[in-house]
Each structure stands twice: as C-alpha cells, then as structure tokens.
Amino acid sequence: MFYRKKKLIIEKVPVHKIARQFGTPIYCYSFNQLKRNILNFKRNFTKIRPLICFAVKANNNYRILSEIGRLGLGADVVSRGELIVALKSKIHPKKIVFSGVGKTYDEIEFAARKKIFLINAESQSEIETISKVAKKIKRSIDIGIRLNPNVDAKTIKEITTGKYSNKFGLIEKDVFKLIKQFKNSKYLNIKCLSVHIGSQITSHIPYIKMLRSLQKIISKSKYRFEYVDLGGGMGINYGKNTKLLDYKKYSKEIEKFVKKNNVKIIFEPGRSLIGNAGYLLSKIIYIKKTNKINFIILDTGMNDLMRPALYKAYHNIIPVKKNSSKISKRHEFVGPICESTDKFLSLKSYQKLSEGDNIVICDVGAYGKVLSSNYNLRKNANEILIKSSKVFKIGRKDHLQNIF
Ligand code: LLP
Secondary structure: OEEEOOEEEEOOEEHHHHHHHHOOOEEEEEHHHHHHHHHHHHHHOOOOOOEEEEEHHHOOOHHHHHHHHHOOOEEEEOOHHHHHHHHHOOOOHHHEEEOOOOOOHHHHHHHHHOOOOEEEEOOHHHHHHHHHHHHHHOOOEEEEEEEOOOOOOOOOHHHEOOOOOOOOOEOHHHHHHHHHHHOOOOOEEEEEEEOOOEOOEOOOHHHHHHHHHHHHHHHHHOOOOOEEEOOOOEOOOOOOOOOOOOHHHHHHHHHHHHHHHOOEEEEOOOHHHHHHHEEEEEEEEEEEEOOOEEEEEEOOOOOOOOHHHHHOOOOOEEEOEOOOOOEOOEEEEEOOOOOOOOEEEEEOOEOOOOOOOEEEEOOOOOOOHHHOOOHHHOOOOEEEEEEOOEEEEOOOHHHHOOOO
16 A cells, blocks of 8 residues: 555555445455465464464455465364355365354354364363264364463453453363363364464564463473464554564574474464455545544444454554645544444544545454444445455355355
8 A cells, every 4th residue: 555646555546446436434455465464474484384274253254265265374263154254265174273262062063064174172161062073973073272371462451362361261270181081082182282362462472471381281291282273463563663573583482392392383363464454445524623623524433443442442544645734633533423432543633634535544454344333223334355456346245145
C-alpha cells in the first residue's frame, strides 16, 4: 500500500475506485502482502522446516484460505465450522490441527473421521472423550497434549493464554500424569506436545521461557514426542512503532531445542500472516464539530471491527486522498452504532476532511471480519481480494451455506 500523486493504492488498484465500484464499508485484502508475509515467516524458520498451520480463527474467508493452502500451509482450526471451511479450501486433512478447550464429542468424531493430522487436547475429560470416539470408530487417534507453561506473554491482558489463571492447556503435573496414563493406550497416540501462550507477542523472552517449560516436560517424562507445536502469537506493528519480536533469537533457540530433542516443529500463526494484508475501507457520513472535538462519523462501526472496542486496540486510519492541510483539533473517528465504545481512534490533529471522503482503517486482516456481527442489525461488510490490478469479490454467503 502506498500513495501515488496523493492517492492511496493497494497493489495496482487506486482505493477510491474500489469505493466507487463496490461501495463501503468493505474489507480489502492484498494477496501480495499475504504472500510476502508467508514467505518471510518461512524464511525466519528455514533451518527448522516447520509445518505451518494457519490459525483459521484470524481469518476464515474461503478464498483467503484457498490461497494460503496453495502456498503450502496447513490449518489450525477450533471448531467444526472452521474445519469444514479449511477442508473446502482444499487444505489437506493431514496438515490440519484441531485446538480449543471445548471440543464436543461430535466435533471430535467429525474431525477423526476426516482423518486430520492432530487433535490438541486440553483436559483429562477431553482426552477421555477422544478415547471414546476412537473406540467407536475403531481406529486410534493422534493427539497432542497442550501444556499451560504459566508464562506471561507480556501482551494485552485479554489475549494472554499461557498463565495458570487462563483456562487453556494442562498444568505440568497433569501433563506428566496423562502421559503416564495414556502412553500405552490402544486408542490414543500421543504424538505431540503443544503450547500457545498468547497473541500479539513482541518479545522473544516469553517464548524462551515457554521452550524451557517444554524442555522440562520432555526431559522429566522421557516420553518421545514426534512433534512439538509451538502455537502462534507473533505480534505485528500496528503503526505505533512497536518493538517487534526478534525472530532470529527465537529461531536460534528453537533450533537448539529441535537438535536436543529430535522433534519436528508445528507453528500456528494467524495475525503475523494476514494482519497487515487487510484494510477496512469506509466513508465519512457526517462530520460533527463540537467545541473541542471533530467527530468523524463513519459508515463502519464496531460491528465490522470489534478490536478497538474490545481491547482498546490501536488501528491507524489514513485518508484515501491525501492533502497537505493540517487541522490542529482533536479528531475522533467513530461509527454509527449506539454505544460510546463504538470509537476507532482519537488524534490530536488530522488533514482537512469532508463528508463523503473515504478513509482506510489499517491492519485489519486478522481478527477483523471474523469478529464482526450484525449488531444494530447492520449489514455485513463486503470483502474483496486484490491481486495486482485485479479485484475479486470474495463474499461469504456461498461457501458458508450448509456448514452448520
Ligand atoms: N493457536 C491457538 C491455540 C490460538 O488460540 C491462537 C489465537 C493462535 C494459534 C493464533 O494466534 P496469532 O498468531 O494470531 O496471534 N481476538 C484477539 C486475538 C485472539 C487470539 C486467540 N488465539 C485479537 O483481536 O487480538
């Protein structure tokens, strides 16, 4: 994304033309950006040669998943719905891992019958349920055991998952117990040790601590895991000059870990692959000027993009047509929803804006559209995929039919 003659361009497409042709609000994805992110991710871990399973919860658009599958990735799913979309997108079942604390018997049976790669179990009861399913279908099931390493990921409180106060994973002592109990099971094959400590992580230190916890489990249990699933969580730069994760340091530590334990690595990244490849294009409906604030009222709201309301998450907002003016007054970009949290960004100054102008909310490719709702009975935002100078409508109606 860049400006040419003050007009915003995504790949080769001027954004104001998208607004004119397709209307707003609309999610726009850049294929090239997605591809670059995937290649970068792979490059960061070349020596490890991991199985990369895209976290479908970050973006479950069928067309996006198909592109991701074509680029060689697998999928990390957390529900029957996500599993169906991943399979429909032609992601190979042997590259699909199933995570989540609350998989039902039916979901487990469905996944097992599809012969997916791995089910990551998170509790004693779940493991027993998987075992029952295996008995029923008369086939052993490959599982991972998810460890809760009690590591603070130093990220937004709401998206940390690896502390004992979080519902995720099993505490050390229970992991040992379950390995002992099930290592010779006829129905379960403990193939993997898994972990995921949180999202939007920007330091390698929590990851190093996490590796230490995994090491302890492997060394003490003396169990031979074939895979270690390190989850996802790699943070991105939302435009606040965030210090980013040091991939080199993380990758070096993993290399040592792999050598020592002779295991294969799985990753489950979501945000780091698709986050900065998505833009939410919107139009200014009204500008309401009060003494202190210019309220910029957009045609998109928290129903389309929940992150600012839910986590006070920062998303930059940029104009589709730049000008060189600067209005030194607080600008608050808000949506039309009847909630005071329906607010995207507040800035001390902005260029001169007019009603009818288009703006773009940045970095919404991950946890954007997937968290949207019809609150206030608002229509769903459309979606398009931009590939060079081509634009494809990639709405969901068709592929989501008959999923449930
Ligand atoms: N694996 C597991 C087991 C997960 O729970 C998650 C994310 C991921 C992988 C992918 O994490 P990522 O690489 O995308 O950070 N809605 C929040 C984020 C919730 C993340 C939930 N789990 C947000 O908008 O920031």
